[in-house]
Each structure stands twice: as structure tokens, then as C-alpha cells.
Amino acid sequence: MSDSKKTDSKIERRDVLKLGTAAAAGFVAKSVMGGEAQQMPGLPNNPLTPKTMPTRNLGKTGYQVGIFSLGGQSALEKADNFDIAVPLIERALDLGINYVDTSARYGGVEDRWSEQYFGEVMKTRRSEAYLATKSHDRTRDGSWKLLERSLNLLKTDHIDLWQMHALSRMEQVDDSFAKGGAIEAFVEARDQGIVRHLGISGHADPDVLIAAIERFDFDTVLLAVNAADPHYLSFKERLLPLAVEKEMGIIGMKIPSRGLILESWKTPDDPDSRFAGTVPGTLNMTEAMRYVLTLPVSTVIVGCDDIPQLEENIEIARSFNPMNETQLAELEERAKPVHEQVLFYRSRKA
Numbered sequence: 537m538s539d540s541k542k543t544d545s546k547i548e549r550r551d552v553l554k555l556g557t558a559a560a561a562g563f564v565a566k567s568v569m570g571g572e573a574q575q576m577p578g579l580p581n582n583p584l585t586p587k588t589m590p591t592r593n594l595g596k597t598g599y600q601v602g603i604f605s606l607g608g609q610s611a612l613e614k615a616d617n618f619d620i621a622v623p624l625i626e627r628a629l630d631l632g633i634n635y636v637d638t639s640a641r642y643g644g645v646e647d648r649w650s651e652q653y654f655g656e657v658m659k660t661r662r663s664e665a666y667l668a669t670k671s672h673d674r675t676r677d678g679s680w681k682l683l684e685r686s687l688n689l690l691k692t693d694h695i696d697l698w699q700m701h702a703l704s705r706m707e708q709v710d711d712s713f714a715k716g717g718a719i720e721a722f723v724e725a726r727d728q729g730i731v732r733h734l735g736i737s738g739h740a741d742p743d744v745l746i747a748a749i750e751r752f753d754f755d756t757v758l759l760a761v762n763a764a765d766p767h768y769l770s771f772k773e774r775l776l777p778l779a780v781e782k783e784m785g786i787i788g789m790k791i792p793s794r795g796l797i798l799e800s801w802k803t804p805d806d807p808d809s810r811f812a813g814t815v816p817g818t819l820n821m822t823e824a825m826r827y828v829l830t831l832p833v834s835t836v837i838v839g840c841d842d843i844p845q846l847e848e849n850i851e852i853a854r855s856f857n858p859m860n861e862t863q864l865a866e867l868e869e870r871a872k873p874v875h876e877q878v879l880f881y882r883s884r885k886a
Contacts, residue, residue: 573727573728573729574693574694574728574729574730575729576694576729576732577663577694579598579599579666579696580599580634580662580663580664580665580666580667580696581634581663581664582602582629582632582633582634582664582665584630584631584632585600585601585602585632585633585634586600586632587632588602588631588632588633588850588853588854589602589603589604589632589850589853589854589856590602590603590853590856591603592833592834592835593785593834594635594666594756594785594834594835595755595756595783595784595785595786595834596755596783596784596785597732597733597755597756597785599666599696599785601634601635601666601785601834601835602632602633602634602635602835602853603829603834603835603836603853603856604633604825604835604836604838604849604850604852604853605633605634605635605636605637605787605835605836605837605838606625606628606633606635606636606637606837606838606839606840606846607637607789607837607838607839607840608636608637608638608639608642608650608651608653608654608839609642609650609839610839610840610841611624611839611840611841611842612624612625612638612642612643612649612650612653612654612839612840613642613643613649613650613839614643614649615643615644615647615649616649617649617653618652618653618656620842621649621650621653622653622656622657623843624840624842624843624846625653625654625656625657626657626661627843627846627847628846629657629661629664629665631846631847631850632850633665633850634664634665634666635665635666635668635835635837636654636665636666636667636668637668637669637758637787637837638650638651638654638667638668638669638670638690639651639669639670639672639701640669640670640671640672640682640685640686640701641670641672641701641702645672648685648686648689651669651686651689651690652689654667654689654690655689655690655691655692656691658690658691658692659691659692662691662692666696666697667690667692667695667696667697668695668696668697668698668699668735669686669690669695669697669698669699670698670699670700670701670702670737671683671698671699671700671701671718671721671722672701672702673718674708674711674712674717674718675711675716675717675718675721676716676717676718676719676720676721676724677716677721678718679718679721679722680721680724680725683695683698683721683725683730683731687730693730694729694730694731694732695725695730695731695732696731696732696733697731697732697733697734697735697755697756698722698725698726698731698733698734698735699734699735699736699737699756699758700712700718700719700722700735700736700737700748701737702737702738702739702740703736703737703738703744703745703748704738704739704740704741704744704883705740705741705744705883706743706744706747708744709744709747709748709751712748713748713751713752719752722734733755733756733785734752734754734755734756735754735755735756735757735758735785735787736748736749736754736756736757736758737757737758737759737789738758738759738760739759739760739789739790739881739882740769740881740882740883741769741882741883742759742769742770742771742774742775743774745757745759745771745775746774746775746778749778749779749782749784753782754784755784755785756784756785756786756787756834757775757779757784757785757786757787758787758789758837759771759775759776759779759786759787759788759789760788760789760790760881761776761788761789761790761791761828761831761833762790762791762792762793762797762824762827762828762871762878763797763819763823763824763827763828763864763867763868763870763871764793764797764868764871764872764874764875764878764879765879766868767868767871767872767875767879768875768876768879768882769879769882769883772831776831776832780832785834786832786833786834787833787834787835787836787837788828788829788831788833788835788836788837789836789837789838790881791824791825791828791836791838792821792824792838793878793879793880793881794811795817796811796814796817796874796877796878796880797817797818797819797824797871797874797878798816798817798819798820798821798824799816799817799818799819799820800816800817800820801814801815801816801817802816803815803816810880811877811880814874814877815874815877817871817874817878818870818871818873818874819867819870819871821848821849821852822852823867825838825849825852825853825856826852826856826857826858826859827859827864827867829853829856829858830858830859830864
């Protein structure tokens with residue numbers, strides 16, 4: 537493709553996409569007009585992290601991440617929850633967390649409450665946290681629209697990690713890599729200095745993520761893994777070895793599976809709840825986190841309901857010591873009776 541055709545393609549995107557603020561519009565307009573790519577700042581640094589918990593390499597990114605990170609759900613996706621959510625994020629950074637994860641979907645696709653809450657903190661503390669967000673759109677233009685609003689809501693001019701969100705079916709991979717697919721926006725955003733690293737996420741089927749990783753050299757993978765994982769469509773057995781081989785940053789999620797794996801789980805009284813009929817789990821939070829942190833992951837993300845819960849999880853990370861194979865197998869066996877409810881997010885194959 538000639539340089540003139542490349543420029544025309546970018547101008548077309550500029551004409552189609554509308555930004556939320558004049559500042560953001562000016563920034564992206566420069567890049568799509570063929571100007572110099574933005575100079576990416578240095579990696580974030582929270583000096584408290586190594587004093588608080590062990591750190592690990594986030595794959596080949598060059599970033600040292602604390603083994604416990606803050607996810608953008610639970611209190612951080614509830615509507616009009618600024619009084620709870622913003623202090624929780626502030627406290628997380630104060631306690632040494634240096635990786636935070638959100639999404640264009642968390643808190644609703646219109647309001648995007650989670651990104652709003654993180655933005656209130658990032659506007660003054662951006663340099664302390666590696667900031668990850670996601671796009672659930674499978675097209676180039678749709679992904680650009682989501683990213684541009686993410687920049688606005690997060691009050692930043694760059695994202696450290698932009699992830700293809702919740703790849704669950706093979707057709708989503710095909711759509712993302714087709715002409716005009718999401719991968720085009722991802723590569724353009726990285727090349728323009730708007731996004732530092734690229735990743736994928738998924739929790740339904742390991743083969744779907746494997747297919748995506750085989751098509752593109754992603755920097756990270758956000759995967760669902762816990763002690764129930766080996767009992768159905770195991771990410772631990774199928775996907776994790778490939779991610780290690782490719783030296784990807786590996787972020788574990790669904791550690792307590794919304795609490796369903798925990799002994800403290802309370803069955804909802806509402807018969808219409810998606811979790812009606814569930815029973816208490818079989819592990820405590822320390823066991824659930826130790827299981828996953830013993831695996832070759834870089835960090836785990838957990839959404840928290842309040843500051844005491846956040847502090848409890850950070851203390852578990854602070855005192856972490858790995859399990860042996862016998863201990864891992866024991867937790868897997870204990871999780872087996874509740875694995876169907878714990879793995880509620882997995883694809884149901886015939």
C-alpha cells in the first residue's frame with residue numbers, strides 16, 4: 537500500500553469517529569493526519585510495590601508487577617458509587633498495588649462507571665499504576681471509538697495495556713482478524729503511541745484464546761483460572777503452557793469466581809438470580825489465591841467490595857508462599873464438588 541493510501545485511510549477514520557473532548561480530539565487528529573507518533577512516557581512506578589508484596593515480570597513487557605492487582609468490578613462497577621470506589625482505588629495505590637484493570641464494559645456500555653472511577657484517580661496518580669482496559673468490539677472502527685472514550689473517561693493520553701475483551705467463540709477471533717477487524721485498531725493504536733502493549737482476555741474456552749495467540753504476538757493474556765479449572769475446559773492444562781512458552785505476561789482472573797468457590801458464599805434468596813441453587817464453596821480466600829499464585833502467572837486481579845476486603849487480599853499476597861504439587865492437587869479435589877457453579881462462565885459444549 538502506498539503512503540498516500542495509508543494517509544487517506546487514517547483521515548477516513550478521523551472523519552468517522554467523534555471524540556468526547558476537544559483535547560482528545562486534538563491529540564488523535566494529529567496522529568491520524570500522519571503526524572509524529574506520541575512519545576510514550578516511561579513505565580509507571582509505584583515505589584511501595586516491592587515493599588508490600590513480591591513482584592514478577594509481566595512477560596516481556598519490561599514491567600515488574602505486584603502479584604496482587606486491582607480488578608475493575610465489584611464495587612468499581614456499581615452505578616453512582618464514587619464515595620466507595622474512588623477511595624478504594626486510592627487505598628490500593630497507597631498500599632502498593634501497581635497494576636489496575638478495567639474495561640469499556642464494566643459498569644454498563646453507556647455509563648462505563650468503572651472507567652469513570654479510575655479516571656478520578658488517574659488524573660492525579662497516572663504515573664503510579666500500569667493501566668489496563670479493554671475493547672469488546674470486533675471491528676476496527678468500533679474499537680477505536682471505545683478506545684477514544686476510554687482515554688476521555690480515564691483522563692489520560694495513553695493506555696499501558698489494551699486488551700481484546702472476552703474472546704469466547706472462534707467466530708469472534710475470525711471477525712477480529714478479518715479485514716476491518718479489531719486487530720487493525722490495536723496495531724494502529726500501538727504504533728501511534730496511544731497504547732503501550734496489546735493483550736487478549738477470555739474465560740469461556742481455552743482453544744479460542746490459543747487460536748488468537750497463534751495469529752498474533754500479543755504481549756499478555758488475561759485468563760480465568762482457579763482450583764476448579766482442571767475439571768472442565770482447563771485453561772491451566774491447555775492455554776497456560778503456551779502462554780509460558782511465548783513469554784507472555786499472564787494475568788489470572790476469576791480467582792474466587794465471584795465468591796462461588798469460597799466457604800463464605802451465601803446462596804441468593806432471589807429464585808431468579810443466576811446463582812440461585814448454588815451452595816457454599818469449599819476453599820477460603822487464602823487457599824484460592826495461593827493456588828493461582830503458585831502457577832506461572834505474573835499477577836492476579838480481583839475486584840473488591842470494600843477497603844477491608846482489599847487489605848485482606850493484599851495481606852495474602854504479602855505473605856504468599858507457593859504450594860507443592862500435592863497441595864495443589866488437594867485443592868483441586870476439594871473444588872471438584874462445586875466446579876460446575878464455579879465455572880459458570882465456561883462454554884457448554886455438547
